[in-house]
Amino acid sequence: xxxxxxxxxxREATTQEMERxxxxxxxxxGVPTWSSIFGTTxxxxxxxxxxxxxxxxxxxxxxxxxxxGAAIRGLRPIHVHxxxxxxxxxxxxxxxxxxxxxxxxxxKLKVPLVVRAVIGRGWGQGAQHSKALxxxxxxxxxxxxxxxxxxxxxxxxxxxxxxxxxxxxxxEHRWLYWAEEDVxxxxxxxxxxxxxxxRPGKDVTVVGLSWMNVEARLAADIxxxxxxxxxxxxxxxxxxxxxxxxxxxxxxxxxxxxxxxDWVDSGFSAELSARINEKCFGKLxxxxxxxxxxxxxxxTVRELENEFYPNAKTIVHxxxxxxxxxxxxxxxxxxxxxxxxxxxxx
Amino acid sequence: xxxxxxxxxxxxxxxxIRLVExxxxxxxxxxxxxxxxxxxxGQEAVAVGVCDGLKPDDLVFATYRSHGFYIAKGGSLDxxxxxxxxxxxxxxxxxxxxxxxxxxxxxxxxxxxxxxxxIPHAVGAALSFKRRGLSQIAVAVFGDGATEEGVYHESLxxxxxxxxxxxxxxxxxxxxxHSHRPVRQSxxxxxxxxxxxxxxRRLEEGWDMLAIRQATLEAAAKVRAGEPFxxxxxxxxxxxxxxxxxxxxxxxxxxxxxxxxxRRDPLIVDQKLVATLRPDIERxxxxxxxxxxxxxxxxxxxxLADVI
Ligand SMILES: Cc1ncc(C[n+]2csc(CCOP(=O)(O)OP(=O)(O)O)c2C)c(N)n1
Ligand SMILES: [Mg+2]
Numbered sequence: 001x002x003x004x005x006x007x008x009x010x011r012e013a014t015t016q017e018m019e020r021x022x023x024x025x026x027x028x029x030g031v032p033t034w035s036s037i038f039g040t041t042x043x044x045x046x047x048x049x050x051x052x053x054x055x056x057x058x059x060x061x062x063x064x065x066x067x068x069g070a071a072i073r074g075l076r077p078i079h080v081h082x083x084x085x086x087x088x089x090x091x092x093x094x095x096x097x098x099x100x101x102x103x104x105x106x107x108k109l110k111v112p113l114v115v116r117a118v119i120g121r122g123w124g125q126g127a128q129h130s131k132a133l134x135x136x137x138x139x140x141x142x143x144x145x146x147x148x149x150x151x152x153x154x155x156x157x158x159x160x161x162x163x164x165x166x167x168x169x170x171x172e173h174r175w176l177y178w179a180e181e182d183v184x185x186x187x188x189x190x191x192x193x194x195x196x197x198x199r200p201g202k203d204v205t206v207v208g209l210s211w212m213n214v215e216a217r218l219a220a221d222i223x224x225x226x227x228x229x230x231x232x233x234x235x236x237x238x239x240x241x242x243x244x245x246x247x248x249x250x251x252x253x254x255x256x257x258x259x260x261x262d263w264v265d266s267g268f269s270a271e272l273s274a275r276i277n278e279k280c281f282g283k284l285x286x287x288x289x290x291x292x293x294x295x296x297x298x299x300t301v302r303e304l305e306n307e308f309y310p311n312a313k314t315i316v317h318x319x320x321x322x323x324x325x326x327x328x329x330x331x332x333x334x335x336x337x338x339x340x341x342x343x344x345x346x
Numbered sequence: 347x348x349x350x351x352x353x354x355x356x357x358x359x360x361x362x363i364r365l366v367e368x369x370x371x372x373x374x375x376x377x378x379x380x381x382x383x384x385x386x387x388g389q390e391a392v393a394v395g396v397c398d399g400l401k402p403d404d405l406v407f408a409t410y411r412s413h414g415f416y417i418a419k420g421g422s423l424d425x426x427x428x429x430x431x432x433x434x435x436x437x438x439x440x441x442x443x444x445x446x447x448x449x450x451x452x453x454x455x456x457x458x459x460x461x462x463x464x465i466p467h468a469v470g471a472a473l474s475f476k477r478r479g480l481s482q483i484a485v486a487v488f489g490d491g492a493t494e495e496g497v498y499h500e501s502l503x504x505x506x507x508x509x510x511x512x513x514x515x516x517x518x519x520x521x522x523x524h525s526h527r528p529v530r531q532s533x534x535x536x537x538x539x540x541x542x543x544x545x546x547r548r549l550e551e552g553w554d555m556l557a558i559r560q561a562t563l564e565a566a567a568k569v570r571a572g573e574p575f576x577x578x579x580x581x582x583x584x585x586x587x588x589x590x591x592x593x594x595x596x597x598x599x600x601x602x603x604x605x606x607x608x609r610r611d612p613l614i615v616d617q618k619l620v621a622t623l624r625p626d627i628e629r630x631x632x633x634x635x636x637x638x639x640x641x642x643x644x645x646x647x648x649x650l651a652d653v654i
Binding site for chain 2: 029030033034035055056057058059060061062085086089122123124125126127128129294295296297299300301302303304307308343344345346
């Protein structure tokens with residue numbers, strides 16, 4: 001096997017599906033231009049031409065409705081938004097139309113539409129380029145919602161999403177684009193709705209969402225040095241949720257921390273917490289704890305960004321708190337810094 | 347002679363904007379400005395000509411590319427650099443950065459990085475002027491790409507129905523990030539506006555500050571009388587969409603268009619006047635940078651302040 005990064009996994013999944021199925025096409029603002037959505041659509045316009053990979057006017061709402069129309073008449077569109085913050089201009093179509101089309105037609109019409117949305121921190125992106133908004137979409141019946149963390153998960157889940165006859169929203173954290181691992185070259189599917197234990201452990205379960213799984217791994221390495229064994233569960237698909245996997249893990253460890261890269265209030269972490277409380281009540285040794293953004297709009301300045309975004313340190317301290325351990329001195333630890341790869345401007 | 351004095355005033359502000367942005371280019375590699383910057387170099391004449399044609403209490407609603415409008419409206423330079431640095435002394439205490447500059451104290455009511463999203467705000471503010479019997483006007487500033495959003499069309503329609511004093515100002519640099527206008531648009535702004543009964547004007551000479559000022563004076567007079575107006579000004583973005591570099595090596599455009607524009611750009615052509623004004627402007631900029639450097643970083647208390 002060869003190494004592939006997360007952006008490459010998306011590119012490869014898209015390319016392979018476009019080769020296999022002439023109904024598949026990919027479009028969105030900037031999709032065929034040189035910057036190619038963090039490289040995820042690079043080479044696709046050259047290979048498949050303008051009919052199957054095209055730019056659009058800055059008209060997210062109409063372009064989503066257009067995707068629905070194409071999807072119910074035999075095509076399989078992939079619509080890309082370079083920020084989830086811009087996808088919200090399309091929420092009428094997504095929430096009033098796409099999500100309930102199959103239901104409203106008594107199952108006669110399916111909407112095989114994939115909508116990709118980039119999330120995550122850059123620097124100084126401020127309040128309009130930094131959201132995640134998972135729960136805005138998991139709240140809605142009729143939408144599948146995925147947020148793969150690893151490149152191999154991404155490739156298999158993207159292929160599954162494209163082949164799925166239902167609308168799928170895919171959240172992609174921009175820092176994950178650089179992540180590399182062995183990814184099989186041939187096309188394969190990872191079924192949607194199946195979670196994954198990223199790391200087995202026995203003292204505490206950390207349910208990580210998207211990027212927070214990377215932070216959770218770092219935190220788990222640090223805690224392992226002190227004899228604390230962390231189990232990391234990546235739901236991968238947020239809707240439909242692999243509830244059983246999470247519940248079984250929490251029953252084993254008796255403790256759960258949910259690490260989200262989104263706001264906590266009414267966020268996806270609230271849904272997870274509710275389900276865990278319902279299903280694990282007698283087994284919990286401590287109340288479920290949630291980690292996420294500060295409940296403020298994202299500030300622009302670095303000092304406040306650092307307060308706003310959770311990271312591995314936040315997870316380490318939450319675990320210590322839950323286990324009644326002294327807070328460790330983390331000065332010598334090597335934390336992830338996006339600036340090793342990112343120096344602006346966007 | 348009077349024109350000469352006006353020209354000099356406009357020129358000075360345009361040069362100030364350019365030198366401020368050139369200073370930002372110098373500073374950027376130091377990572378002191380950790381925020382995306384969308385430079386208006388090449389487009390300064392629009393902000394300067396328009397704002398000079400407005401009255402001081404007329405309001406502007408702008409975009410992420412608004413260093414020019416901030417300065418042309420008279421925003422504090424100290425507070426601007428401190429904002430870019432993310433310091434407490436920033437115009438929004440470091441919470442806004444370059445993309446969300448706002449200085450309501452001088453009539454810049456806000457700027458948004460979600461394309462087209464401030465256009466209807468100008469219509470609402472204009473309605474308020476009308477209701478309260480004021481003679482102010484509101485200006486919606488947006489790029490050519492922003493007219494592709496439904497909200498542009500909806501805003502024009504409502505402004506026409508309500509007959510509110512709003513000026514729709516389109517900065518047409520022909521680009522939306524790396525996409526050229528013909529790929530994105532099948533309409534012409536003037537004809538589109540006319541279908542709402544809204545008068546418009548397209549000015550090709552977007553380097554000509556006096557012409558822009560004159561066009562604004564004429565448009566603003568109509569707007570003040572209660573007729574919305576669309577003013578489209580052709581302009582040229584010299585730098586990359588976001589960031590401080592050039593972008594010709596990305597091969598999505600050649601430098602020909604920009605080179606042709608530069609041959610008419612007064613800030614390049616009129617080097618004599620540049621030389622006369624430059625030292626004083628540079629002192630002003632250095633003082634603002636020093637202010638930003640000395641301004642403290644905000645702390646955790648500020649994170650939670652002003653949410654509601
Ligand atoms: C609603 C929305 N969609 C997409 C984007 C991404 N985007 C940022 S700037 C831009 C181009 C806008 O072009 P234009 O309005 O002509 O302004 P210019 O940058 O040329 O000044 C795009 C598509 C965005 N910020 N907001
Ligand atoms: Mg433009």
